[in-house]
Amino acid sequence: MSTAAHADHGHDHAHAHHEPGFVEKYLWSTDHKMIAMQYLFTGMAMALVGGFTVYAFRMQLAFPGMSVPGYGRVTATDYNALVTTHGSVMIFWVAMPVLIAALGNYLIPLMIGCDDMVFPRLNRLSYQLFLISAIILVASFYVPGGAFGGAWTSYPPLSAKAEYSLTGLGSSMWLFAVALEFAAFLLGGINFVTTVMNSRAPGMKMFDVPIVVWMIIIASILFMASVGPLIAGAIMLMFDQQLGTGFFDPAKGGDPVLWQHLFWFFGHPEVYVVLLPAMGIVAEIITVFSRKKLFAYKTVLYTAIGTGVLSFFVWAHHQFIAGIDPRMANVFSVTTLLISIPVAEMVFVYIGTLYGGSIRLTTPMLWALAFIAEFLLGGVTGIFLGASGADIYFHDTYFVVAHFHYTFFPIAFIGSFAAITYWFPKMFGKMMNETWGKVHFWGTIIPFNFIFIPLFLLGIRGDHRRIYDYRHFPDLMKAGMQDLRILATISLLVLLAFQVVFLVNFFVSLFRGPKAPMNPWNANTLEWQAPSPPPHGNFPQGLPNVYRGPYEYSHPDRKDDYWPQTEPASEPAKT
Amino acid sequence: MIDQYVESASTYAGDIDNVILLILAIVGFWFLLAQAVFFGLIFKFKARPNVKAQYVSGEKPHEKRWVALPHYATLVFDVLIIVMAIKVWHEVKINLPEANSTVRVIAQQWAWTFVHPGPDNKLDTADDITTVDELHVELNKTYHFELTSRDVLHSFSVPVFRLKQDAIPGRIIKGWFKPTQTGQFDIQCTEICGIGHGIMPARIVIETEAAHRLWNQANAPKLADAAPTTPPTSAGGMP
Numbered sequence: 001m002s003t004a005a006h007a008d009h010g011h012d013h014a015h016a017h018h019e020p021g022f023v024e025k026y027l028w029s030t031d032h033k034m035i036a037m038q039y040l041f042t043g044m045a046m047a048l049v050g051g052f053t054v055y056a057f058r059m060q061l062a063f064p065g066m067s068v069p070g071y072g073r074v075t076a077t078d079y080n081a082l083v084t085t086h087g088s089v090m091i092f093w094v095a096m097p098v099l100i101a102a103l104g105n106y107l108i109p110l111m112i113g114c115d116d117m118v119f120p121r122l123n124r125l126s127y128q129l130f131l132i133s134a135i136i137l138v139a140s141f142y143v144p145g146g147a148f149g150g151a152w153t154s155y156p157p158l159s160a161k162a163e164y165s166l167t168g169l170g171s172s173m174w175l176f177a178v179a180l181e182f183a184a185f186l187l188g189g190i191n192f193v194t195t196v197m198n199s200r201a202p203g204m205k206m207f208d209v210p211i212v213v214w215m216i217i218i219a220s221i222l223f224m225a226s227v228g229p230l231i232a233g234a235i236m237l238m239f240d241q242q243l244g245t246g247f248f249d250p251a252k253g254g255d256p257v258l259w260q261h262l263f264w265f266f267g268h269p270e271v272y273v274v275l276l277p278a279m280g281i282v283a284e285i286i287t288v289f290s291r292k293k294l295f296a297y298k299t300v301l302y303t304a305i306g307t308g309v310l311s312f313f314v315w316a317h318h319q320f321i322a323g324i325d326p327r328m329a330n331v332f333s334v335t336t337l338l339i340s341i342p343v344a345e346m347v348f349v350y351i352g353t354l355y356g357g358s359i360r361l362t363t364p365m366l367w368a369l370a371f372i373a374e375f376l377l378g379g380v381t382g383i384f385l386g387a388s389g390a391d392i393y394f395h396d397t398y399f400v401v402a403h404f405h406y407t408f409f410p411i412a413f414i415g416s417f418a419a420i421t422y423w424f425p426k427m428f429g430k431m432m433n434e435t436w437g438k439v440h441f442w443g444t445i446i447p448f449n450f451i452f453i454p455l456f457l458l459g460i461r462g463d464h465r466r467i468y469d470y471r472h473f474p475d476l477m478k479a480g481m482q483d484l485r486i487l488a489t490i491s492l493l494v495l496l497a498f499q500v501v502f503l504v505n506f507f508v509s510l511f512r513g514p515k516a517p518m519n520p521w522n523a524n525t526l527e528w529q530a531p532s533p534p535p536h537g538n539f540p541q542g543l544p545n546v547y548r549g550p551y552e553y554s555h556p557d558r559k560d561d562y563w564p565q566t567e568p569a570s571e572p573a574k575t
Numbered sequence: 576m577i578d579q580y581v582e583s584a585s586t587y588a589g590d591i592d593n594v595i596l597l598i599l600a601i602v603g604f605w606f607l608l609a610q611a612v613f614f615g616l617i618f619k620f621k622a623r624p625n626v627k628a629q630y631v632s633g634e635k636p637h638e639k640r641w642v643a644l645p646h647y648a649t650l651v652f653d654v655l656i657i658v659m660a661i662k663v664w665h666e667v668k669i670n671l672p673e674a675n676s677t678v679r680v681i682a683q684q685w686a687w688t689f690v691h692p693g694p695d696n697k698l699d700t701a702d703d704i705t706t707v708d709e710l711h712v713e714l715n716k717t718y719h720f721e722l723t724s725r726d727v728l729h730s731f732s733v734p735v736f737r738l739k740q741d742a743i744p745g746r747i748i749k750g751w752f753k754p755t756q757t758g759q760f761d762i763q764c765t766e767i768c769g770i771g772h773g774i775m776p777a778r779i780v781i782e783t784e785a786a787h788r789l790w791n792q793a794n795a796p797k798l799a800d801a802a803p804t805t806p807p808t809s810a811g812g813m814p
Binding site: 076077079080149151155156157165166250251257290291292293294295296297298299321322323329330333334337338340341344345347348351352354355357358360361369373376377380381383387388390392395396397460464465468475476553555 | 576577580590594595599601602603609610612613614617620622623628630631632633634638646649656661662667669684727732735737738739740741742743745748760764766768769770771772773774
C-alpha cells in the first residue's frame with residue numbers, strides 16, 4: 001500500500017515532503033503517531049465523561065436525594081444511565097483506546113524500527129469509526145428516554161425490549177456504539193499484528209521485540225479471537241430490539257442466558273486485552289529505572305501467552321449463579337483459579353527484576369511500581385470470586401466492584417499515567433515536570449485506596465450493586481455503613497481534584513516544558529534512537545538495525561549501564 | 576468473618592463463611608509476603624552513587640527457582656481452595672435435600688411475589704397464601720424454592736442465608752434453604768432489572784413453628800369464598 005511512499009518520506013524528509021494543512025495533519029492523517037495522538041486525546045476526553053458520571057452517582061450514594069452540584073438531582077433512571085455509561089466508557093472508550101490503540105499505534109512502528117503501520121489508511125479508518133462510536137454513545141444521553149441504563153453488560157430481556165428498559169432508542173444507540181467500536185479495534189488489531197510480523201528492523205528477532213509490543217500483539221490476537229461472538233450477539237440483540245426477533249426472548253423460544261455466554265466469552269478475555277499492554281508498559285519502565293535486564297524474558301512471554309489461552313476458558317465464572325447448570329461452575333472454578341498461576345508468575349517476575357537493581361523513583365517508575373502493588377490486591381481478591389462457593393455470597397456485591405477496580409484502575413489509569421509520563425518526552429519533545437508529576441501520583445494513589453477499601457468492606461457487609469439509594473434496605477443502613485459510602489465519595493472527590501494537576505502539568509509541559517533530548521532515560525529500545533518528537537517517517541537518519549535484545553542494562557562488559565539495541569558491538573556481537 | 580457484619584441464618588451460611596475465611600487466610604498471607612518482598616527490594620536496591628546494577632538474566636536454573644517455587648505454591652493452594660469451594664458449592668447449589676415445604680418466588684419489575692403453601696403445606700391448593708415483598712418461613716424447616724421471573728432477569732438474594740440465585744423468565748429454578756435463626760431480614764434483587772432496581776427490597780420473616788402457624792391461620796384465604804388466584808390480604812408492603 002502506501003508504505004513505499006512513506007519510506008521515501010523517511011529517507012529524504014526535507015525536500016520530498018509538502019507541508020500538510022491543518023486538516024490533513026491533525027484530522028485526516030495516516031501517520032501512526034498522529035493517529036495515536038487522536039486516540040490518546042479522545043480517550044482522555046472520554047475519561048472526563050467517565051469521571052463526571054462517577055462523580056454524579058457517587059454523590060448520590062453518599063448524600064442520597066441531594067442536588068449534585070453541576071448535575072442536579074440524580075433520579076433512579078439517571079443513576080442507572082450513569083453507572084452504565086461509566087462502566088462502558090471507562091472500559092471501551094478509555095482503557096481500550098489509550099492502552100491498545102494509542103500506545104499500540106505510537107509504539108509499535110517506533111519500537112520495531114519501521115516508518116509506519118503496514119496499513120496506514122486502515123488505521124485512519126479505525127480511528128474515524130472509533131470517533132463516531134464515541135459521539136453516538138455521548139449523543140444517547142440526549143435522545144428521548146435518555147441513555148441506556150441496563151449496565152455495561154446489557155443483559156436481555158432488559159436490554160432487548162423498550163417496554164422493560166424504557167430507553168428504546170438509548171439501548172440501541174449504546175449497542176450500535178459498542179459494536180462499531182469493536183469494528184474499529186478489529187481494524188487496528190489486524191494492523192498491529194501484520195506490522196509486527198512484517199516490518200521489524202533488520203536483525204530484530206522474535207526475542208528482541210520489547211515486551212510491551214509482544215503484549216499488545218497478544219492482546220490484539222485475544223481481542224480479534226473473542227470479539228466475533230460478541231459482535232454476532234450484538235446484532236442479534238439489535239434485531240431483538242428493533243425488529244422484534246426473539247433470540248433472547250424466552251416467550252419466543254429464545255434464551256436470555258445465551259447473551260451472557262456471548263458477552264462474557266468476549267468479556268473475560270477483554271480483561272486480559274487491557275491487562276497485558278499495561279503489564280508490558282510496566283516491564284519497560286521497571287527495567288529502565290532499575291537499570292536491570294528483565295528477569296526471565298521468555299517466562300514473561302510464555303506466561304502472557306498462557307494467560308491469553310486460558311482466558312478463553314474462564315468466562316462462565318461471571319455466571320455461576322445466573323441459571324447455568326450448576327455442575328458447570330465446577331469446571332469454570334478450576335480454570336479460573338488456574339489462570340491465577342500465570343498472572344501471579346508475571347508479577348513475581350517483575351518483583352524479581354527489582355532484585356539487584358539501581359532503582360530510581362522517577363514519576364513513571366512510581367506509577368509502574370504502584371501498578372504492581374495495587375494490582376496484587378486486585379488479583380488476590382479475584383480468588384474469592386473465582387471460587388464458586390464463596391462467589392454465591394459475593395456475586396453482584398460491592399466486593400466485586402472493589403475487586404475489578406483494583407484491577408482496572410491500575411490497568412487503565414496507573415498504566416496509562418505510567419506510559420504517558422514515560423513516553424511524553426518522545427511524544428511531544430518536551431519534559432514533564434517531575435515535582436508536579438509526583439504530587440499528582442500521591443494525590444491519585446492515596447485516595448484511590450480510600451475509595452475502594454471501603455467498597456470491599458461494604459461488599460462484605462452485603463451492599464449489592466447498582467442501587468441508587470440504600471435507605472430502602474434496613475440491613476444496609478446499619479451503623480457505619482453510610483459513613484463508608486461517604487468516605488469513598490469524599491476520596492473520589494480528592495482523586496478527581498488531583499487530576500487537574502495532571503492536566504495542567506500535561507498541557508503546560510506540552511507548550512512550555514524544557515526541550516527533551518533524544519534519549520532522556522538512557523533506555524535501550526528503538527524509539528529512543530529517533531528524534532523527540534519523531535518526524536513523519538520516524539527515523540530521518542535511516543531505519544535502524546538491531547543487534548541485541550531490548551533489556552541489556554548494566555551489562556558487565558560495558559562502561560555505560562545501557563546498551564541501545566541499535567548500537568553495533570565493537571567486538572563481534574555476543575548474541 | 577462475614578457473620579460479624581451479616582447474621583448467619585441458614586445451615587450453609589457458616590460453611591460459605593468458612594470458605595471465605597480460608598481464602599482470606601491463604602491469599603492474605605501470600606499478599607502480605609509479596610508486598611513485603613516488593614517494598615523490601617525497592618528500599619534495598621534504591622540507586623546509590625557509583626553502584627552499578629547487577630546483570631541477572633533470570634534464565635539460569637538457580638535464578639528461575641525464585642519464580643518456580645512461588646509458582647508451585649500457588650498451584651498447591653489453588654487446588655486446596657478449589658476443593659473447599661466446590662464442596663460448599665455442591666452443598667448449596669447441586670445437592671437438594673428433602674424438603675418440609677416449598678415456596679414459590681416470582682420476581683417482576685419491581686416487586687417480589689411469594690406463594691406460600693398455607694396450612695395444608697401444599698402449593699396450588701385453595702389455601703395458598705400469596706404475599707408481596709414479604710416471605711414467611713419457619714425456623715429449622717428445610718424449604719425448597721421455585722424461582723421464576725415474569726419479565727426480565729432478577730436475582731433472589733438473601734444475605735443472611737448467603738443465598739443468591741438469578742431468576743429467569745420462562746424457567747423455574749429450584750433451590751433450597753433451612754433457616755436457623757428467627758428474625759426479619761432483607762431480601763435483595765441483585766441483578767439490574769430496570770429503573771426500579773433500587774426499590775425492589777423485600778423482607779424475609781423467619782418465625783418459630785407456633786408463630787408461623789398463627790400467621791398461616793390468619794392469612795390463609797377462607798376456603799369457602801376464595802379461588803387460589805384471589806389477591807391476599809396485604810401482608811407485605813414496605814415500611
